[in-house]
Amino acid sequence: MRIEVDWTRCDGHGLCGLLLPENLENDGxxxxxxxxxxxxxxxxxxxxxxxxxxxxxALRLEP
Amino acid sequence: xxxxxxGTARLLAGVTRGGRADLxxxxxxxxxxxxxxxxxxxxxxxxxxxxxxxxxxxxxxxxLAAVPAGRATQVLVNGSESExxxxxxxxxxxxxxxxxxxxxxxxxxxLGTRHVTVAVHDAGSHASLRAALEERSRQEPLPERVDVCRxxxxxxxxxxxxxxRGLDGGPPVxxxxxxxxxxxxxxxxxxxxxxxxxxxxxxxxxAQGTTEFGAVGSPEEPGTTLLTLLGDVRTRGVVEVPTDxxxxxxxPGEGGPVLVGGYHGxxxxxxxxxxxxxxxxxxxxxxxxxLNAGVVARLPREVCALAEVTAVTRWLxxxxxxxxxxxxxxxxxxxHDVGELLHGRAAPAVEARLLGLVxxxxxxxxxxxxxxxxxxxxxxxxxxxxxxxxxGCGRPYAGVLPLGPLGQVGxxxxxxxx
Numbered sequence: 505m506r507i508e509v510d511w512t513r514c515d516g517h518g519l520c521g522l523l524l525p526e527n528l529e530n531d532g533x534x535x536x537x538x539x540x541x542x543x544x545x546x547x548x549x550x551x552x553x554x555x556x557x558x559x560x561x562a563l564r565l566e567p
Numbered sequence: 568x569x570x571x572x573x574g575t576a577r578l579l580a581g582v583t584r585g586g587r588a589d590l591x592x593x594x595x596x597x598x599x600x601x602x603x604x605x606x607x608x609x610x611x612x613x614x615x616x617x618x619x620x621x622x623x624x625x626x627x628x629x630x631l632a633a634v635p636a637g638r639a640t641q642v643l644v645n646g647s648e649s650e651x652x653x654x655x656x657x658x659x660x661x662x663x664x665x666x667x668x669x670x671x672x673x674x675x676x677x678l679g680t681r682h683v684t685v686a687v688h689d690a691g692s693h694a695s696l697r698a699a700l701e702e703r704s705r706q707e708p709l710p711e712r713v714d715v716c717r718x719x720x721x722x723x724x725x726x727x728x729x730x731x732r733g734l735d736g737g738p739p740v741x742x743x744x745x746x747x748x749x750x751x752x753x754x755x756x757x758x759x760x761x762x763x764x765x766x767x768x769x770x771x772x773x774a775q776g777t778t779e780f781g782a783v784g785s786p787e788e789p790g791t792t793l794l795t796l797l798g799d800v801r802t803r804g805v806v807e808v809p810t811d812x813x814x815x816x817x818x819p820g821e822g823g824p825v826l827v828g829g830y831h832g833x834x835x836x837x838x839x840x841x842x843x844x845x846x847x848x849x850x851x852x853x854x855x856x857x858l859n860a861g862v863v864a865r866l867p868r869e870v871c872a873l874a875e876v877t878a879v880t881r882w883l884x885x886x887x888x889x890x891x892x893x894x895x896x897x898x899x900x901x902x903h904d905v906g907e908l909l910h911g912r913a914a915p916a917v918e919a920r921l922l923g924l925v926x927x928x929x930x931x932x933x934x935x936x937x938x939x940x941x942x943x944x945x946x947x948x949x950x951x952x953x954x955x956x957x958x959g960c961g962r963p964y965a966g967v968l969p970l971g972p973l974g975q976v977g978x979x980x981x982x983x984x985x
Contacts (some may be wrong), residue, residue, distance in 0.1 A: 509927075510743045510744075510929075511743070511890070511891035511892070511893065511894070511927060511928050511929050512742075512890040512891055513743065513745035514891070516892050526902050530667065530668055531893070531923055533892070533896060535892050535893050535927070537923070537927075538926070538927075
């Protein structure tokens with residue numbers, strides 16, 4: 505699975521960087537920097553939690 | 568409106584003196600409207616390696632093969648030339664509108680549809696195309712329905728997905744999801760969308776056949792291409808050149824830094840960095856200098872290059888649609904930093920800001936802006952050092968790189984007196 509950011513929705517709340525540090529990093533303004541697009545199987549739980557936690561519904565997991 | 572052909576005039580045949588070709592003149596020059604089946608058209612486009620002339624340089628044959636034929640399919644001519652430095656599409660549509668229409672109608676007939684839309688945003692192209700359709704309705708009425716629409720003039724609104732959204736009544740900004748116009752385009756129908764010059768090239772291809780079409784130009788991309796040349800160049804304005812013309816032939820003598828590919832393009836230090844390159848898109852892309860919409864500019868040595876870059880960077884920042892945070896804030900911060908460098912102050916975060924724009928938006932605007940600025944900072948190393956030491960280079964800002972009507976975003980000021 506890949507993690508995708510919908511940049512038109514993202515408001516820079518910054519939760520995703522905290523919940524999925526394996527793939528995402530906070531850029532300082534709250535917007536994520538995608539360090540790795542592919543989500544490892546072991547991190548899928550974290551990834552789903554990050555997707556669910558995004559207040560702007562800007563994060564999604566895609567096959 | 569001036570236009571020049573260096574070598575073979577094809578698209579601009581007979582119109583380089585500035586007179587618009589009406590239908591009678593056009594037919595006299597290019598012959599009757601001709602058609603091909605979809606398979607023939609795609610095969611011919613593949614044989615001459617025709618690439619889209621808007622910016623992405625996508626193979627036309629691949630796009631033709633990807634659109635399902637049928638009555639619901641739409642043909643969209645993207646003539647909404649939104650980059651203030653580029654004038655080639657409006658020149659083409661103003662001087663020889665029937666060539667563009669011939670191409671659009673050949674594609675529509677091949678795809679078995681009657682729906683053709685031409686999107687423009689300048690008044691001259693709009694008037695010329697409307698007049699062309701009037702001439703056709705009197706002299707050679709057609710079953711196709713051709714709509715000419717005026718669209719928003721923002722830079723990002725010319726991108727095809729933003730254009731489609733605007734034409735369907737939405738905000739003329741790029742959508743967040745990666746949709747393909749060939750699957751879901753105008754009114755949700757499969758759409759063959761391409762740049763105005765692409766359609767004119769298709770009209771030539773259908774009229775001439777592959778052998779004559781490929782008789783000039785580079786083997787990588789046969790034929791001619793339209794460029795808009797600015798600044799210290801051999802011929803300013805729109806030129807038609809064979810694709811095997813050496814790029815440095817357009818930039819005689821020494822001179823300042825060169826911008827290839829317009830405001831989402833890339834800078835090189837001077838003409839020596841272009842030795843051995845033609846103007847064909849595949850060759851330039853391989854050299855890391857995509858031609859995009861065909862804008863090539865060289866700054867005269869007498870002007871402050873950094874001020875020119877600052878002005879365009881501010882314009883680019885103002886052109887952000889404001890949808891994506893990293894682009895909205897990132898381009899503004901980048902413009903601020905480039906302004907600091909202009910005034911000889913430090914901008915320690917500039918590298919991080921450039922990286923922060925890459926791949927972080929719904930469209931190519933942040934990436935293109937980052938490419939423009941990062942290559943400029945590389946190419947202008949000596950200028951940057953002068954500005955750092957003296958607070959300026961002593962040369963004036965001349966506005967060689969034009970900014971659109973939305974470009975009045977504050978005075979750049981002179982390069983600074985010592």
